[in-house]
Amino acid sequence: MASTLHRVPCSHASPRSDLTPRRLSGGNCTVRYPRRSRLLSLRTRCVAERIKKAEVSSEKILEIQGTKEISITSNVSAEEAEDTGKEEQPKTGVRLNIVFVTSEAAPYSKTGGLGDVCGSLPIAFAARGHRVMVVSPRYLNGVSNKNYDNAVDLGRRININCFGGLQEVAFFHEYRAGVDWVFVDHPSYHRGGNPYGDTRGAFGDNQFRFTLLSHAACEAPLVLPLGGYTYGEKCLFLVNDWHASLVPVLLGAKYRPYGVYKDARSILVIHNLAHQGVEPAATYQNLGLPNEWYSALEWIFPTWARAHALDKGEAVNILKGAIVTADRIMTVSKGYAWEITTIEGGYGLDHLLGSRKSVLNGITNGIDVDEWDPAKDKQIPSCYSIDDLSGKALCKQALQKEIGLPIRPDCPVIGFIGRLDYQKGTDLIRMAMPELLNEDIQFIMLGSGDLATEEWMRSAEATYPEKFRGWVGFNVPLSHRITAGCDILLMPSRFEPCGLNQLYAMRYGTVPVVHATGGLRDTVENFNPFANEGRGQGTGWTFSPLSKESMLVALRYAMKTYREHKDTWEGLMKRGMSQDFTWDNAASQYEQIFKWAFLDPPYIQ
Numbered sequence: 082m083a084s085t086l087h088r089v090p091c092s093h094a095s096p097r098s099d100l101t102p103r104r105l106s107g108g109n110c111t112v113r114y115p116r117r118s119r120l121l122s123l124r125t126r127c128v129a130e131r132i133k134k135a136e137v138s139s140e141k142i143l144e145i146q147g148t149k150e151i152s153i154t155s156n157v158s159a160e161e162a163e164d165t166g167k168e169e170q171p172k173t174g175v176r177l178n179i180v181f182v183t184s185e186a187a188p189y190s191k192t193g194g195l196g197d198v199c200g201s202l203p204i205a206f207a208a209r210g211h212r213v214m215v216v217s218p219r220y221l222n223g224v225s226n227k228n229y230d231n232a233v234d235l236g237r238r239i240n241i242n243c244f245g246g247l248q249e250v251a252f253f254h255e256y257r258a259g260v261d262w263v264f265v266d267h268p269s270y271h272r273g274g275n276p277y278g279d280t281r282g283a284f285g286d287n288q289f290r291f292t293l294l295s296h297a298a299c300e301a302p303l304v305l306p307l308g309g310y311t312y313g314e315k316c317l318f319l320v321n322d323w324h325a326s327l328v329p330v331l332l333g334a335k336y337r338p339y340g341v342y343k344d345a346r347s348i349l350v351i352h353n354l355a356h357q358g359v360e361p362a363a364t365y366q367n368l369g370l371p372n373e374w375y376s377a378l379e380w381i382f383p384t385w386a387r388a389h390a391l392d393k394g395e396a397v398n399i400l401k402g403a404i405v406t407a408d409r410i411m412t413v414s415k416g417y418a419w420e421i422t423t424i425e426g427g428y429g430l431d432h433l434l435g436s437r438k439s440v441l442n443g444i445t446n447g448i449d450v451d452e453w454d455p456a457k458d459k460q461i462p463s464c465y466s467i468d469d470l471s472g473k474a475l476c477k478q479a480l481q482k483e484i485g486l487p488i489r490p491d492c493p494v495i496g497f498i499g500r501l502d503y504q505k506g507t508d509l510i511r512m513a514m515p516e517l518l519n520e521d522i523q524f525i526m527l528g529s530g531d532l533a534t535e536e537w538m539r540s541a542e543a544t545y546p547e548k549f550r551g552w553v554g555f556n557v558p559l560s561h562r563i564t565a566g567c568d569i570l571l572m573p574s575r576f577e578p579c580g581l582n583q584l585y586a587m588r589y590g591t592v593p594v595v596h597a598t599g600g601l602r603d604t605v606e607n608f609n610p611f612a613n614e615g616r617g618q619g620t621g622w623t624f625s626p627l628s629k630e631s632m633l634v635a636l637r638y639a640m641k642t643y644r645e646h647k648d649t650w651e652g653l654m655k656r657g658m659s660q661d662f663t664w665d666n667a668a669s670q671y672e673q674i675f676k677w678a679f680l681d682p683p684y685i686q
């Protein structure tokens with residue numbers, strides 16, 4: 082065994098040798114990795130610490146000390162495991178080193194569904210026996226700082242060569258729920274607002290901030306001795322959306338030419354194709370990539386999308402870079418996996434995605450069934466379950482009271498939660514509202530984003546004081562109370578890669594009414610009152626086409642059923658509540674894709 086691990090030659094032969102990954106702040110060309118013996122002693126120390134903290138069952142101690150694999154029985158203390166003599170066995174056949182790269186991970190950072198997924202899917206993989214690291218920025222915006230209280234500075238600094246200079250980043254780390262949460266620290270992540278922007282709009286340096294993230298994520302498995310030893314080169318990168326999409330390009334352009342990461346694989350997970358990280362072509366030189374890799378990111382806008390006659394439409398598209406270099410591509414539902422290969426859903430990338438159809442799969446997201454559990458949710462005023470729904474009625478009354486609407490148990494309450502964005506079809510809600518509020522209903526909206534829609538929500542409250550409430554902002558506890566207290570959840574999304582709110586709604590016995598698109602069509606079964614010998618079948622209503630009229634038709638069916646067919650309504654609620662949306666289910670499907678990824682040679686050698 083070599084005394085140092087992962088030594089990368091400092092190839093001065095390359096005209097861009099400044100791009101070699103191993104630079105240290107001190108100017109050395111290679112990182113001095115700890116010797117193997119030191120790694121083992123670090124590992125032993127860390128194991129001792131974990132044993133002390135009773136994070137590892139006693140039966141596992143020998144295994145940890147003696148083998149390369151770590152299996153954490155996350156919720157079982159050493160004493161418990163000894164007492165019962167039982168121990169969770171890893172569910173996976175092949176244990177992998179999985180590295181999530183993401184711009185958000187709840188509860189540390191979240192602006193939407195990406196944060197939810199990257200906060201809970203890693204835990205599901207860890208529980209199945211994989212070693213899992215999540216690499217994400219350490220956002221300090223004044224409000225979120227406390228989220229990182231338990232993350233300690235690992236004392237590792239690396240210099241990233243991009244944007245015309247060396248950028249020093251640090252790594253913070255928290256080990257929680259069997260997962261190594263790694264936070265990349267850099268001054269550009271320390272500012273007010275959310276991860277992408279503030280009240281003045283998107284940050285102008287997002288390309289820089291997420292370039293740093295991708296470079297740092299490529300280094301993390303090599304340089305961070307987590308739990309005493311590094312993840313090493315044979316790992317699987319799960320890169321989420323455009324913010325992490327430089328990772329597969331970097332593997333091919335910056336590491337493999339030096340023999341590093343030859344056994345790694347990368348999978349691009351697309352949560353939202355509408356955001357691609359497109360910037361002027363001139364920014365390519367900032368990304369820390371060799372010139373000859375330009376074509377991987379090259380993007381030419383069609384003529385109609387150019388600003389003027391002399392505009393050649395030349396740009397770089399970071400997401401495209403991952404589409405053409407990742408070993409496999411995934412989306413968050415089967416329906417969306419197909420939609421993105423069509424001209425309507427492909428956002429200009431349909432041809433490229435179609436050309437990689439053989440490695441493109443969709444797996445429906447799961448949800449965090451502990452955080453979203455009406456039987457033990459601390460955020461709602463009264464818990465309930467499929468066996469006793471009485472608490473739901475109390476949640477409805479409490480919501481009406483909290484939000485200042487008349488307390489009326491029999492009046493159907495319709496809710497909407499989400500980003501106020503073109504994607505979510507909020508324009509349709511605005512258009513339909515005068516007609517909808519002619520009915521005897523109440524409507525509650527929670528969201529932030531598009532300023533005009535926020536303004537409209539405020540004015541709608543004034544126009545319909547007895548029927549409409551709009552809460553402008555991002556408020557997770559309130560989103561739980563709305564999900565529990567409403568009867569119907571409306572999601573008229575133009576496109577929806579998966580959608581999580583309809584899953585939360587069903588789990589809380591709130592009946593979804595959704596546009597039949599992407600993951601919404603895959604997860605909500607349209608109600609059929611005649612099926613099942615007249616007992617009915619389905620979990621909600623799906624409407625199509627996306628028009629005000631068809632949305633109102635679906636909502637009227639729902640309201641009529643709610644008012645006039647109480648038993649049928651309860652059947653709808655209970656069928657929704659009994660769906661299996663656990664991450665474990667999704668994670669086992671992911672493992673099949675992982676197997677395929679390692680069966681094939683790396684797509685970019």
Ligand SMILES: Nc1ncnc2c1ncn2[C@@H]1O[C@H](COP(=O)(O)OP(=O)(O)O[C@H]2O[C@H](CO)[C@@H](O)[C@H](O)[C@H]2O)[C@@H](O)[C@H]1O
Nearest residue numbers: 193194195352499500528554555556557560578579580581
């Ligand atoms: N104002 C607010 N206050 C509190 N909570 C709020 C909120 N606005 C939104 N949320 C929360 O943010 C999450 C939104 O998740 P979605 O999956 O519905 O949409 P999003 O478009 O962000 O995600 C993208 O990624 C996910 C994950 O893959 C896909 O499901 C989805 O289709 C895709 O568009 C939910 O947890 C929701 O409750």
